[in-house]
Amino acid sequence: MIADNELDFHVSYENKDEMGTLCKEFEMMRSDLADNNRKMWRMIDDEKALRNAIAHDIRSPLSILRGYQEMLLEFVSAESIKTEDVIDILQTGMYQIDRIEHFTENMRKMSHLEQRELQCSEIELSELAKKIEAEAAMLSKKESKLCKVKRVQEQNIVKVDEELVMEVTDNLLENAVRYAQKSIALQIKKKDGFLIISVEDDGIGFVDTEEKVTEPFYHKNPQDDLKHFGLGMYISRIFCEKHGGNLKIYNARQGGAHVEALFKAE
Structure with missing residues (x-):
């Protein structure tokens, strides 16, 4: 067999x-x-x-x-x-x-996706959250969108590849800003040995399955072809898996897209 x-x-x-x-x-x-x-x-x-x-x-x-x-x-x-x-x-x-x-x-x-080696180091979760919040504020302000951040209270140490985490976060934020009507919600936390970054927008949400959304060159609508090549979610999924986690994609109850990036952080 x-x-x-x-x-x-x-x-x-x-x-x-x-x-x-x-x-x-x-x-x-x-x-x-x-x-x-x-x-x-x-x-x-x-x-x-x-x-x-x-x-x-x-x-x-x-x-x-x-x-x-x-x-x-x-x-x-x-x-x-x-x-x-x-x-x-x-x-x-x-x-x-x-x-x-x-x-x-x-x-x-x-x-170079598959060849990229992890460069993990320890960092305070609150310090990482500050960097992510600053990035979110810049991206959302650029497109005149409101970004609501659920602040991290606990003093946890996470061992992650910071550059990789930031690249995935940027991809998720850029996607949310592009499709949000008015606002984006961002949450950073550590749970069960994983760093979890959640990004939610108030747009129309995903119209395709998780598997299709994370394919290379996925476009939510034909107009995206004019400016965006649809690689962000695919790259994010590959990086999350390389970091011992995964990328979860679904539509929020109140509407809009919800994406969670999980990175093994022990």
């Missing part, structure tokens, strides 16, 4: 003898193999989605650039286009070039 990757079974033996010990170790091995198998297939699915998304997302700015180039060739040669119209076309072309550069930078980041 194991040789054929059939791992959907359990080994149970209650007696506390040598056979019981052997069965327990065998069950642990089977469970680890099953987990690794699931991760491998998820990675394969992500890579397929990534290839398809690259073909789709890079085609859009290139098509627009080609269209404007053809227009310029036609009208400039015929001397039938105003100078201000030429400038408008060139400015639009520069915007599309910026999109491609942003896309290339995201590809560079993604190529």
Whole structure:
């Protein structure tokens, strides 16, 4: 069965003898193999989605650039286009070039996701919370949104990769600010050995499943294609898993999106 990757079974033996010990170790091995198998297939699915998304997302700015180039060739040669119209076309072309550069930078980041090693160090939870609050205030103010923060009272020490935690938090905040109508709620806490960062907005919430939202190049609506390549949630999920946690996504009872990033912090 194991040789054929059939791992959907359990080994149970209650007696506390040598056979019981052997069965327990065998069950642990089977469970680890099953987990690794699931991760491998998820990675394969992500890579397929990534290839398809690259073909789709890079085609859009290139098509627009080609269209404007053809227009310029036609009208400039015929001397039938105003100078201000030429400038408008060139400015639009520069915007599309910026999109491609942003896309290339995201590809560079993604190529290093799996290779990134954790650099964990101890930090006061209240100190980390101050940094996150400052980041939240800046991002929300930039988009004229209100950010409500549930302050951390307890004096806990967390051992985490601070840079990784901040990058995930930035991704969640940027997503919340983008879709919030008026306000965002942020909470930072330590529970059961995990650092938990919760971000909630008062927007329309998620319209797709958690699995789809954390796919590479996910877009909540077609308009997002014009500016955002939809990598934030995917990168956040990968980083949370690398840090021994996960990313929980659901809609709040009162409406709006709710995201929890969990990082093992012991």
